[in-house]
Structures are given as C-alpha cells and as structure tokens.
Amino acid sequence: MKYTRNCPECDRELEYVTISGLHFAKKRNSICNFCSQKEIHNRPNIRIEQAKRMMGNNNPNKRLKLRSKISKRMVGNQYARGILRSDEFKENTRKRMLGKNNPHWRSRGKEYTKWQEYVLDVRRITNQQPLHLLENFDRRGRYKFHLDHKKSIRYGFDNGIEARKIANIRNLQMLWWKDNIRKQDNCI
Numbered sequence: 001m002k003y004t005r006n007c008p009e010c011d012r013e014l015e016y017v018t019i020s021g022l023h024f025a026k027k028r029n030s031i032c033n034f035c036s037q038k039e040i041h042n043r044p045n046i047r048i049e050q051a052k053r054m055m056g057n058n059n060p061n062k063r064l065k066l067r068s069k070i071s072k073r074m075v076g077n078q079y080a081r082g083i084l085r086s087d088e089f090k091e092n093t094r095k096r097m098l099g100k101n102n103p104h105w106r107s108r109g110k111e112y113t114k115w116q117e118y119v120l121d122v123r124r125i126t127n128q129q130p131l132h133l134l135e136n137f138d139r140r141g142r143y144k145f146h147l148d149h150k151k152s153i154r155y156g157f158d159n160g161i162e163a164r165k166i167a168n169i170r171n172l173q174m175l176w177w178k179d180n181i182r183k184q185d186n187c188i
Contacts, residue, residue, distance in 0.1 A: 007032040118157045122149075125167035136174040148175035154185035 002015045003022040009031050016022040024030075112120070126147070131137055136145045149156075149171055156166035165171070175183070 007035060009035045115157055118163055119153055121163035122153050122156070122167045125164050126172065129167065129169040129172065131169075131172070133169070134172060134174050140174065143177055145174040146177050146180040148173050148180050148183070152183075152185045 002017065003019055004013050004015050005022060005026060006013055008029055012032050012034070014025070014032055016025065126149075131147065134147075139145050140147070149166055150173055151161070151166060151171055153166055155161075156163070
C-alpha cells in the first residue's frame with residue numbers, strides 16, 4: 001500500500017511506502033526533491049551555511065572533533081572557483097610538483113636504459129611541437145592517422161642523432177595507421 005501527500009510548495013504528489021514515513025514528512029513539513037534542489041541552486045551558499053551551523057558546540061554529533069575551518073568538500077564550487085583558479089595558486093602548485101616532488105617522478109639513469117631515456121626525450125619534445133599544423137592532424141585516431149617520425153626514433157638512436165632533431169616538426173608527418181605499423185623502425 002502506498003501513502004500519498006502533496007508537496008507544500010509545488011503541490012506535486014509524493015508517495016511514501018510506510019505510514020510512519022508519511023507522518024514523519026508531515027511533521028517536518030518536508031518538500032519534494034525538485035523543490036529542495038531548486039532551493040540549493042537559488043542559494044549557492046547554503047552548504048557553507050549548513051557547515052557553519054554544524055561547527056563547534058552546535059554540532060549535534062559529538063563524535064566529530066571541532067574544526068576551525070570549513071572542509072573543502074563542504075565549500076564545493078566556492079572553493080574551486082576562488083582559490084583553485086587563481087594564478088598564484090597554479091604557480092605555487094607547479095613549483096611544488098617539479099622534479100622529485102611530483103608523485104609520478106621516476107628517477108632517470110638507474111631505472112632507464114639509454115634507449116628508454118632517448119625515447120622519452122623524443123616523445124616529450126615531439127609533444128611540444130605545433131602538431132596541429134600537420135596535414136590530417138584533425139583525423140588522428142587509433143584506426144585513422146598516426147603521428148609518424150620520418151626518420152624513426154630507432155634510426156636516430158642508432159646513428160647518434162640528437163633527440164630534438166628527430167622530434168622536430170620537419171621530421172613529423174601524419175601517416176595512415178596501417179602504413180605506420182608496417183613501416184615500424186624503417187625510414188622513408
């Protein structure tokens with residue numbers, strides 16, 4: 001059996017599975033989900049207000065420790081829009097993540113062979129090139145056009161050519177994927 005009542009704000013019909021759920025909703029004068037979402041969008045600081053209400057001695061849940069600051073999660077979009085997008089924050093983050101401080105840092109030399117270091121350097125420099133200028137760049141994909149080095153990376157490594165010359169835009173072309181796979185380490 002389903003129990004119904006209307007939303008006090010929009011007059012939509014709300015269904016409840018149990019009679020106790022219906023009585024609880026009437027007692028609290030609860031509104032429907034649609035109206036509650038509308039209220040949140042009309043009041044962007046509602047989460048901050050809720051967090052402030054829950055701080056300190058006003059917090060009904062005594063298990064939580066008193067916090068001096070509102071958590072980033074509670075502040076949500078306000079935090080992201082303000083602090084995270086500032087140029088100063090981005091610059092400080094970039095400096096903090098340089099080199100060995102980066103969690104994805106792998107020390108070079110011990111773990112990589114000379115060949116692996118050469119390939120990493122070529123790929124890094126290749127990605128810095130203006131690739132959008134290459135013909136068929138917009139048709140790039142897995143079973144479409146691949147980025148190809150005219151003089152292959154292997155050829156450059158074997159003949160002692162600098163990584164920046166192999167990765168130069170003049171040595172790059174967009175090649176049909178089957179032709180690129182067939183070519184492998186050969187030069188044109």
